Amino acid sequence: MLATRRSHTSSALDGSNDPALIDPVPESLSDLEIAQQAQPAEALRGQVNWQELVERIHRGEEAGMEELYRLFGRGIRYYLCRQLGHQELDDKVHDTFLIVVQAIRRGELREPERLMGFVRTVVRRQVAAYIDEVVHSRRDELNLDVGVRVADRRNNPEQSAAFRQKVEFMRGILRSLSERDREILTRFYLEEQSQELICKDMNLSETQFRLLKSRAKARFGEIGRRRLQQKPLMSVSLRTSSP
Amino acid sequence: MNFCLRPHIPDDLLERYAMARLSPVECASFEEHLLICPICQERLAGVEEFVVIIRAALVELGVEPVGRIGAQAAVSL
Numbered sequence: 207m208l209a210t211r212r213s214h215t216s217s218a219l220d221g222s223n224d225p226a227l228i229d230p231v232p233e234s235l236s237d238l239e240i241a242q243q244a245q246p247a248e249a250l251r252g253q254v255n256w257q258e259l260v261e262r263i264h265r266g267e268e269a270g271m272e273e274l275y276r277l278f279g280r281g282i283r284y285y286l287c288r289q290l291g292h293q294e295l296d297d298k299v300h301d302t303f304l305i306v307v308q309a310i311r312r313g314e315l316r317e318p319e320r321l322m323g324f325v326r327t328v329v330r331r332q333v334a335a336y337i338d339e340v341v342h343s344r345r346d347e348l349n350l351d352v353g354v355r356v357a358d359r360r361n362n363p364e365q366s367a368a369f370r371q372k373v374e375f376m377r378g379i380l381r382s383l384s385e386r387d388r389e390i391l392t393r394f395y396l397e398e399q400s401q402e403l404i405c406k407d408m409n410l411s412e413t414q415f416r417l418l419k420s421r422a423k424a425r426f427g428e429i430g431r432r433r434l435q436q437k438p439l440m441s442v443s444l445r446t447s448s449p
Numbered sequence: 450m451n452f453c454l455r456p457h458i459p460d461d462l463l464e465r466y467a468m469a470r471l472s473p474v475e476c477a478s479f480e481e482h483l484l485i486c487p488i489c490q491e492r493l494a495g496v497e498e499f500v501v502i503i504r505a506a507l508v509e510l511g512v513e514p515v516g517r518i519g520a521q522a523a524v525s526l
Contacts, residue, residue, distance in 0.1 A: 281484035322481040329484070369502075376506035388510070395500060396507045398468065416461075423499055 260318035263310045271307055278325050279303070289333045302332045372426075379425050390418055458482055458489045463496045 254277070262270025279299070286298045305328050309315055315324055380388055390408055393399040405415050458466075458479060465471050466479055483489055 277485055280487055281490065284487075284490045285480070285484060322484060323477065326477065326480050326484055330480075369505075372498075372502045373505045373509065376502045377510055380503075380506055380510055388507075391503065392507050395468075395503050398470075419464075420460075422503070426499060426502070427495075 256318040256321045260310055260315055260321060263307060264313065266311065274307065275303060278306075282325070282329055285329050286333065290336055298332060298336065302329055305332070376426060379422060383422075387418055390415070391422060394419070457486065457492070460492075460496070463489070463493050464500070467493065467497045467500050 259270060259273055263274060282302050283295065283299045286302065287295055290298065306325055309324070309328075315321065380391070383391075386408070390404060390410070393404045393407075394401065401412070401415055404410065405412060462471070462475075462479065466476070471479055483493065
């Protein structure tokens with residue numbers, strides 16, 4: 207199942223399996239909003255037996271690796287695609303999966319219940335390594351120290367047309383709003399002001415703020431469902447967290 | 450068959466993630482969920498699309514700098 211293959215990024219990932227470098231799962235998750243609403247690894251103990259899964263992989267059981275891939279394959283692909291685009295995606299997924307499996311086989315994952323956090327750390331390091339590789343490669347080629355868009359986010363003509371159409375729809379929605387409502391949305395989405403600041407400045411309650419956003423989304427979604435049958439624009443998705 | 454976690458990530462957290470507004474600790478827990486939950490992956494894609502589109506539309510509308518309207522009017526949407 208896992209053919210050993212020299213990755214073109216593996217040199218950049220040396221040390222990625224060093225347990226000392228692995229981000230620990232925070233101990234205080236229960237205090238966080240996200241922990242209350244989206245299940246962290248800790249809450250999954252009853253749903254997935256991480257200990258058993260890690261032991262099976264450690265023993266080299268094919269079924270264990272298949273289970274690992276079933277659990278994380280799509281998510282790894284999604285994360286890498288989101289951060290880096292579609293280029294050589296299969297190879298990148300394979301490399302990431304291989305690193306995880308090899309680390310487990312070497313016994314480097316000492317706390318199996320942290321498998322989710324470990325996979326996340328490996329994926330993020332992969333992203334960082336690919337970005338680093340692209341930046342250096344571009345510098346070598348161009349001898350220029352410039353910002354680089356790592357993911358190939360160029361749309362094909364069909365995607366570009368769909369994007370333009372959606373922006374037009376959104377402009378129509380925004381034009382139908384009061385100037386004040388547009389200002390609220392501008393502050394939040396464009397100027398990235400906090401909800402607290404906006405509500406304070408604009409004398410809004412949290413409910414009013416949420417209502418404005420949710421209605422704008424609902425109208426956009428309604429138009430989208432009615433007029434467009436395109437898939438979401440994954441190719442223009444945002445870079446979010448820094449790897 | 451894909452595994453997914455319940456409860457799923459709330460919309461406002463998806464939006465904050467899409468806009469890079471989660472703290473590193475929040476981000477860690479969020480991404481662990483995201484790695485294993487295809488439903489939230491789909492939902493995030495939709496949220497990201499909305500953010501990209503509304504930003505583009507706001508830029509094209511050439512919205513004026515903020516702070517000149519004040520708090521006199523009610524939310525009208």
